[in-house]
Each structure stands twice: as C-alpha cells, then as structure tokens.
Amino acid sequence: xxxxxxxxxxxxxxxxxxxxxxxxxxxxxxxxLGILMGPNILNVxxxxxxxxxxxxxxIALIIILLRAGLxxxxxxxxxxxRIVLKISFLPGLLEGFCIAVAARFLLGxxxxxxxVLGFIIAAVSPAVVVPKMLSYLEKGIGTDKDIPTLILAGxxxxxxxxxxxxSTFLGLYSGRHMNIGVQIMSIPLSIIxxxxxxxxxxxxxxxxxxxxxxxxxxxxxxxxxxxxxxxxLERALENTIQIAGLLGVMTIGFLILEKKPDxxxxxxxxxxKIWIFAEVLLFVLVGAxxxxxxxxxxxxxxxxxxxxxxxxxxxxxxxxxAETAFNKKEKLFCVFAFIPKATVQAAVGAVxxxxxxxxxxxxxxLSVLSIVITAPLGxxxxxxxxxxxxxxxEHREGNEKDIF
Numbered sequence: 001x002x003x004x005x006x007x008x009x010x011x012x013x014x015x016x017x018x019x020x021x022x023x024x025x026x027x028x029x030x031x032x033l034g035i036l037m038g039p040n041i042l043n044v045x046x047x048x049x050x051x052x053x054x055x056x057x058x059i060a061l062i063i064i065l066l067r068a069g070l071x072x073x074x075x076x077x078x079x080x081x082r083i084v085l086k087i088s089f090l091p092g093l094l095e096g097f098c099i100a101v102a103a104r105f106l107l108g109x110x111x112x113x114x115x116v117l118g119f120i121i122a123a124v125s126p127a128v129v130v131p132k133m134l135s136y137l138e139k140g141i142g143t144d145k146d147i148p149t150l151i152l153a154g155x156x157x158x159x160x161x162x163x164x165x166x167s168t169f170l171g172l173y174s175g176r177h178m179n180i181g182v183q184i185m186s187i188p189l190s191i192i193x194x195x196x197x198x199x200x201x202x203x204x205x206x207x208x209x210x211x212x213x214x215x216x217x218x219x220x221x222x223x224x225x226x227x228x229x230x231x232x233l234e235r236a237l238e239n240t241i242q243i244a245g246l247l248g249v250m251t252i253g254f255l256i257l258e259k260k261p262d263x264x265x266x267x268x269x270x271x272x273k274i275w276i277f278a279e280v281l282l283f284v285l286v287g288a289x290x291x292x293x294x295x296x297x298x299x300x301x302x303x304x305x306x307x308x309x310x311x312x313x314x315x316x317x318x319x320x321x322a323e324t325a326f327n328k329k330e331k332l333f334c335v336f337a338f339i340p341k342a343t344v345q346a347a348v349g350a351v352x353x354x355x356x357x358x359x360x361x362x363x364x365x366l367s368v369l370s371i372v373i374t375a376p377l378g379x380x381x382x383x384x385x386x387x388x389x390x391x392x393x394e395h396r397e398g399n400e401k402d403i404f
Contacts, residue, residue, distance in 0.1 A: 001046045001048045001049060003046075004044070004045050004046035004049050005049065007037070007044070008033075008037070008045070008049075008280065008281065008284050008285075009277065009280055009281075011033055011037075011284075012030050012033055012280035012281075012283070012284045013280060015029030015030055015032065015033045016029050016030055016280070024376070024380070025376050025379035025380050025383065027128060027279075027283045027375060027376070027379055028375070028376040028379070028380075030279075030280060030283035030284050030287065031283050031284075031286060031287040031290070031342075031371070031372075031375060031376070032287060033284055033287060034283065034284040034285060034286060034287020034288040034289075034290070035287045035288070035290050035292055036287075037284070037287075037288060038287060038288030038289070038290065039288070040290070040291040040292065040293070041292070045288055049285075050288065053285045053288065053289070054347065056281055056282075056285060057281075057282050057285055057286065057343065057346075057347070058231060059224075059228065059278065060127065060275075060278035060279065060281055060282035061126065061127060061246060061282070061343060062224065062227045062228060062231060062246070062249055063224070063271060063274055063275055063278045064126065064127060064130050064131060064275055064278070064279075065126060065130065065156065065246050065249045065250050065253075066223065066224070066227055066249050066250070066252065066253045066271060067130075067134060067253065067268060067271040067272065067275060068126075068130045068133075068134060068152050068156070068250055068253065069249065069250035069251060069252060069253020069254040069255075069256075069257070070253040070254075070256060070257050070264045070265075070267060070268040070271065071134050071137050071138075071152070071253075071257070071268065072149055072152060072153065072250070072253075072254050072257070073149075073257065073258075074254075074258050076143075076146040076149040077149060077153065077254075079146050080146045080149055080150040080153070083150060083154075083320060083321065083324055084150060084153045084154050084157065086319075086320040087150065087154040087158075087316075087317060087320040087321070087334070087338075088153070088154045088155075088156075088157035088158050088161065089157070089158070089161045089187075090316040090319060090320050091158070091312075091313040091314075091315075091316030091317045091320065091338055092119075092122045092123070092124070092158050092161050092162050092165075092313070092316070093161070093165075093316065094312040094313060094315060094316040095118065095121070095122040095309045095310070095312045095313035095316065096115065096118035096119040096121075096122040096162065096165055096309075097115075097118060097312075098118070098308055098309055098311075098312035099114060099117055099118035099121055099122070099305060099306075099308065099309040099312075100114030100115045100117070100118040101114065102114075102304075102305050102308045102309075103117055103118070103305060106301045106304060106305055107298075107301060107305070107359070107362060109359055112169055112172050112173045113173065113357065113359045113363075115165070115168075115169035115172075116166060116169045116170055116173060116352055116357070116363060117352075117359075117362075117363045117366060117367075118169075118309070119162050119163075119165040119166040119169060120162075120166055120344070120345060120348055120349055120352075120363065120367050121306065121309055121341060121345065121366065121367065121370045122158075122162045122165075122309065122313070123158065123159050123162035123163065123166075123341065123343075123344035123345065124155045124158045124159065124162075124338050124339075124340065124341065125155075125340045125341050125342035125343050125344065125345075125375065125378075126155050126156055126159065126246075126343070127279075127282055127283070127286075127342055127343045128340035128342055128375055128378060128379055129151060129152075129155045129337055129338075129340060129378075129382070130152060130155065130156075131275065131279070132337075132379070132382050132383065132386075133148040133149075133151050133152045133337070134148070134152075136148045136386060136390070137149070137152075139392075140392055140393035141386055141387065141390050141391075141392055141393070142330070142333070142386070142390035142391065142393075143393040144391065144393045145324075145325065145326060145330065147326070147330060147333065147334065147390060150334070151334065151337045151338070153250075154338075155337070155338065156246065156247055156250060157191060157244075157247065158338070159246070159344060160187060160190055160191055160194075160244045160246075160247060161187055162344065163344065163348070164186065164187050164190065164242065166348065170351070170352065170355070173357065186242055189242070190242035190243060190244045191244050191247060193241070193242070193243045193244065194234075194243050194244030194245060194246075194247040194248040194251070195244075195247060195248060195251050196248075197230055197233070197243060197245075197248045197251075198230065198247070198248030198249060198250070198251025198252045198254075198255070199251055199255060201226050201229075201230060201248070201252055202251060202252040202253075202254075202255035202256060203255065205222065205223060205226060205252070205256070206255065206256065206259050206260060208222075209260065209263060216263070216266045216267060216270060217270065219263065219267060220267050220270045220271065220274075223252060223253075223256075223267070226252065227248075227249045227252060230245050230248050230249060230252075231245040231246065231249070233245065234248075282343075283342075286342050286343060286346045286371070289346040289349075289368075290346070290368050290371060290372065291364075291368060292368075292372070294361070294364060294365045294368055296365075296369065297361075297362070297365045298362060298365050298366055298369060302365065302366050302369050303369070303373070305366065306366070306369060306370050306373055306374070310339060310374070313338060313339075314335045314338075317331070317334050317335045317338050318331055318335065321334055329388070329389040329390070330389060330390060332385070332389055333382075333385055333386065333389040333390055336378065336381040336382050336385055337378075337382055338378075339374050339377060339378030339381065339382075340374050340375050340377075340378030340379055340382075341370045341371055341374045341375060341378075342371050342374075342375045345367040345368070345370055345371050346367075346371060348367075349363065349364050349367025349368060350364050350367075352364070
C-alpha cells in the first residue's frame with residue numbers, strides 16, 4: 001500500500017508537470033494515469049487503496065471545499081447571493097431533464113431511467129472548478145463582479161441538488177413511495193441544515209482558538225477532523241434526514257474568515273500545500289474508477305446525449321445570469337465554468353448497475369464518458385479563457401459595481 005501511494009504521488013506529479021508543459025490541463029494527465037494504473041488496464045494500484053478510494057476522495061474534497069470557504073468573503077457572497085440561488089439549480093435542472101428526455105429517443109430508456117442518468121451526469125465537479133476559482137480570487141481576476149465567488153458557491157450547491165434528484169429518481173424506479181415535489185422541497189432544508197451544522201461547529205472552533213493558544217498546523221488538523229466528522233454525520237443520517245455536509249464544510253471556512261481573518265489567511269496557505277498532495281490522490285483515484293472500454297460502448301449516441309445536456313446547462317447558466325450586469329464575455333466564462341464533471345459521476349455512476357437496473361451498464365458507460373469528455377474540456381476552457389473573458393479587479397473598496 002505504501003509503495004502504491006508512492007507511485008501514485010510521484011507519477012501523478014510527473015504527469016501533471018508533463019501535461020502542463022504540453023499546454024494541457026494537469027488533471028487530464030492525472031486522470032489518464034489513474035485509468036492506466038487502475039484495475040481495468042494495468043491493475044497496479046493496491047486493492048487496499050481501491051477499497052478506501054471513496055474515503056480518500058472525500059477527504060480531498062473536504063480539503064478543497066474548506067479552502068474555498070476560507071476564500072469567500074461575506075461582502076462578495078452578499079453581492080452574488082440572489083444569482084447563486086438561480087445558477088445552483090436552474091442549469092442542473094435543465095441538463096438533467098434534457099438528458100432524461102433525450103435518453104428516451106436515443107437509447108430507448110424510460111423517463112425514470114433517463115432521470116437517473118440525467119442527474120448523475122448533471123452534477124458539476126467542485127474538485128475541478130474550485131481550485132481554479134480560488135486561483136482567480138487570489139489574482140483578482142473577475143473579482144470586481146465577484147464571478148469566482150459566484151461560481152464557487154453555485155458549483156457546490158449544484159451538487160446537492162443533482163444528488164438529491166438522482167436519489168429521487170432511483171427511489172421511484174425501485175418502487176419506493178416518493179413524491180418528487182417533496183424531495184425537491186427537501187433540498188433547501190438539506191442546504192440550511194448543512195449551513196447550520198457548519199456554523200455551529202465553526203463557532204465552537206473559533207471559541208476554542210480564542211481561549212487556547214494553538215499552533216496553526218494543529219488548527220488546520222482540528223478543522224479537518226471536524227469537517228470529516230460532519231461528512232460522517234451526513235452519511236449516518238442520510239436515511240432519516242439529508243444534510244449538505246460539504247456545504248457545511250465551506251461554512252466553517254467562511255465563518256473563520258469573517259471572525260478570524262488573520263488565522264484564516266494562514267490556514268489557507270497551509271491548505272494550499274496539503275491540496276497539492278490531495279489533488280494528485282483525488283484525480284488519479286477518480287481515473288482508476290474509469291473503465292475506458294465501457295466509456296465508449298455508447299458511441300456517437302452517448303456523445304450526442306452528453307452534448308445535448310451541456311447545451312441545456314449552458315442555456316440555464318445564460319438564463320441565470322440574464323438580469324445581471326455581466327457582459328457577454330463574462331457570461332460565456334460562467335458557461336465554461338459549469339462544464340466539468342468528475343467526482344460525483346465516479347462515485348455514483350455504478351450504483352444503478354449494482355441495484356440491478358437493466359440500463360445500469362449503459363448508465364455507467366455514460367457516466368464514465370462524461371468524465372472523459374467534460375473534465376479535461378471544461379478545465380481547458382476555463383484556463384484558456386479566464387484572462388480573455390474576465391477583467392482584472394480594480395480593487396475599489398466601497399465603490400463596487402452593482403452586478404444586479
């Protein structure tokens with residue numbers, strides 16, 4: 001297991017460097033490395049690592065979302081609050097239902113099977129989007145209109161919505177008595193509970209830091225431990241009440257930034273260093289879940305389905321930003337930022353097959369194909385367009401442009 005972790009780390013860093021030198025997204029190199037090393041090709045990753053792969057990927061997500069919370073200021077969040085609500089559910093809703101309908105015509109699915117597929121694919125990957133938005137926040141790119149903050153918050157809530165809708169359609173297929181309207185109404189409750197839990201834990205830690213003199217490194221470890229506890233609590237209660245645990249993790253970081261900005265900045269720097277290792281683990285292990293032979297079983301129809309979903313999502317992003325002061329270039333950047341898929345698809349793509357859905361193998365194939373197509377494509381478009389479509393911040397305190 002130690003040898004496998006060593007190989008993942010060293011080769012992951014090398015592939016990241018190599019692909020960046022070729023002007024390609026580093027994550028593409030790490031994904032391809034994972035595919036090669038995974039059980040479906042070379043099978044050189046220790047089976048013990050594959051067994052805990054889901055937990056390791058969750059820890060990596062916790063690290064980057066906690067770092068995201070430490071980068072979102074209250075002022076910025078207040079300014080984009082209304083648009084966050086729209087952009088976090090409308091694009092995903094349009095994409096999910098577009099795929100559900102298209103799957104009936106292209107693949108012969110029932111509407112419920114299409115809904116299961118649609119809301120697996122509809123989930124945006126925070127692991128791809130968040131690090132890039134944090135980079136633009138630090139560089140002041142697009143911050144005059146708080147576009148990175150908008151995308152950070154919107155992409156995180158988007159996942160809550162997509163996973164809830166996926167669970168709803170899966171329940172309808174299995175015959176459980178479920179009301180779609182009730183399930184949709186449970187989404188705001190899940191978000192609110194996640195924020196409340198994060199706020200309670202965040203305030204408790206702030207009180208601890210005020211009372212005791214603790215080294216910054218230990219503060220980071222404490223917060224990571226608490227964040228892991230929150231996601232564990234989410235899993236333990238998932239059959240009784242839904243809690244958006246990862247949103248709670250972001251809330252912890254947000255509160256620390258508001259009440260202890262100096263500590264938050266020091267912790268952010270340490271998390272940036274931890275993320276270098278966590279990112280390699282995350283994307284190599286996501287790649288290891290991918291069976292490339294399965295990915296292309298659906299062929300042209302699969303690509304058409306994913307393309308139709310992306311067009312619907314893009315329309316949703318444009319509708320969500322229609323009443324803002326964003327110019328055409330900034331709206332186009334928002335479209336690019338909501339393209340990447342990776343983590344949710346790798347985590348739940350095989351669930352329908354495991355539950356015996358006749359279309360489960362095709363759903364898995366399309367989930368994998370969506371990662372292969374959209375993760376590198378979205379990452380490339382975000383990186384290539386940011387400096388062309390967004391403007392550097394003018395750093396004007398108290399005189400920001402109103403984006404609504």
